[in-house]
Amino acid sequence: MNDKELRANDRPDEDAGNRAGSEERSILRRTFFYAIGGIAALAATGAVGVAHGEGDLLRPPGGQDESAFLAGCIRCDKCRSICPTNCVRPGVLEDGFVAYRTPKIDFHRGYCTFCNKCIEVCPIKCLAAFDPVENKIGLAVIDRAECLAYKGSGCQVCVDACQYGAISLDEAGRPVVNTGLCNGCGQCEYECPSASYGSYSGSGVRGINVSTVAAAEAEGVAAYSLGEGSDAEMTGANRIAHGDSSDSGA
Structure with a gap:
């Protein structure tokens, strides 16, 4: 050598x-x-x-x-x-x-x-430790104009896709997001078929979309108040988030 x-x-x-x-x-x-x-x-x-x-x-x-x-x-x-x-x-x-x-x-x-x-x-460590049970990337929000279940199709793809039990169906068979359990993983949005089968706008917006927590709250979703709420409370909040605070099933 x-x-x-x-x-x-x-x-x-x-x-x-x-x-x-x-x-x-x-x-x-x-x-x-x-x-x-x-x-x-x-x-x-x-x-x-x-x-x-x-x-x-x-x-x-x-x-x-x-x-x-x-x-x-x-x-x-x-x-x-x-x-x-x-x-x-x-x-x-x-x-x-x-x-x-x-x-x-x-x-x-x-x-x-x-x-x-x-x-x-991450070389700078600007991504902090993350616990999907305690922390959230964002919150899933139902878009009633695009959601196939709101059009009477009986679709429940997002309910089946959610691994955290954060999405259920209301009395009318429409999806409701439990914001206490939702961590914004995005599997519901990824698997939602509405853009393929129900959208005519060409925008790619789906029947369920994950927003930042701040944006979801701005739309009317009480981000941290529903985790232990009843189904009735969750359904009401879901309607408020999309501009309908009535108790009707329409």
Whole structure:
């Protein structure tokens, strides 16, 4: 073994540190160029003043503190790359400049199994430890205009899909979300067939969609008050969330 090889063997930790530093610098450079590209694209389309959406995006598990998440995320794309169900996607221009290229959840592509791989791979640790029993990615909300059960089809795909017992049927055979049990895993949205069989708008909106907790509350869902409520209380809240506080079954 020559002197050069001996010197290399004497510095394994130093070499590993250099490689890690080089990788981090590469990530930061890529993040910088993404940001510059985003500014240019927004300016070119005249969308600098209108792009918005920060705070309304579903984040990977552990990233629900939006301010802390945005302050830490370096847009390295590792959480998206490792997601086994492909539900982590990069933010696009329409999501807003600040959110551009940050990871978001798209339940049209898959649902979260809470495998924690995204949390483990995050180099900045801006995805916090997540307990699917105690924590929430978001809350499932029924869209009565799109839900096949509300059209009298008898569909209960979301009820069967939910592994947490968070969705049941009311007296009229329509789905009701127990917000105390729902953790926003997205399996109900992923498996909902309404976009394929019942939607004519072409929007891709489904009969049940997961929103951030804040957005769900803004729509009228009492996010944390229904966990121990009766079926009647849950049904009433479900109607209020969609603009109908009456007790009728219509």
